[in-house]
Amino acid sequence: MNDDATRPSGLTGFREKVFDFRHSVAEPWPYGLTMTAIVLFGLWHIATNVYLTEPGHWQNCIHFGGFAFLAAISSPLFKRHADRPWAIGIDILYGLLVAAAAMWIAYAEDA
Numbered sequence: 001m002n003d004d005a006t007r008p009s010g011l012t013g014f015r016e017k018v019f020d021f022r023h024s025v026a027e028p029w030p031y032g033l034t035m036t037a038i039v040l041f042g043l044w045h046i047a048t049n050v051y052l053t054e055p056g057h058w059q060n061c062i063h064f065g066g067f068a069f070l071a072a073i074s075s076p077l078f079k080r081h082a083d084r085p086w087a088i089g090i091d092i093l094y095g096l097l098v099a100a101a102a103m104w105i106a107y108a109e110d111a
Contacts, residue, residue: 013083015074041066061106065099072098 017023017031024031048054072095076082 014088015076015082019074055110057106057109061102065102068098068102069095071095 017027018034020031021035024035048059072091073088076087076091077094078084078087078090081087
């Protein structure tokens with residue numbers, strides 16, 4: 001069954017393409033990077049649950065930072081210019097800054 005029938009305009013925006021599995025398989029660069037990051041994050045969860053011991057505040061920091069990054073790249077700050085490269089870059093930078101702030105706080109608790 002073709003899902004394009006349910007989407008009248010197909011996949012038009014960068015954000016739709018990044019989170020669409022079929023599109024990321026069809027065009028691995030750069031959209032496949034999203035799927036690669038998701039798989040690596042899943043493997044990290046398995047490793048930390050089976051082999052590694054991680055302090056609770058670092059687990060919280062990684063989860064908060066990850067969810068903040070996902071929120072930043074999936075909901076644009078500039079709605080009117082959402083698919084322009086500069087707006088996508090600002091959203092990615094914003095997400096990385098929030099994730100870095102979470103890491104900084106967890107690091108400061110260890111000090």
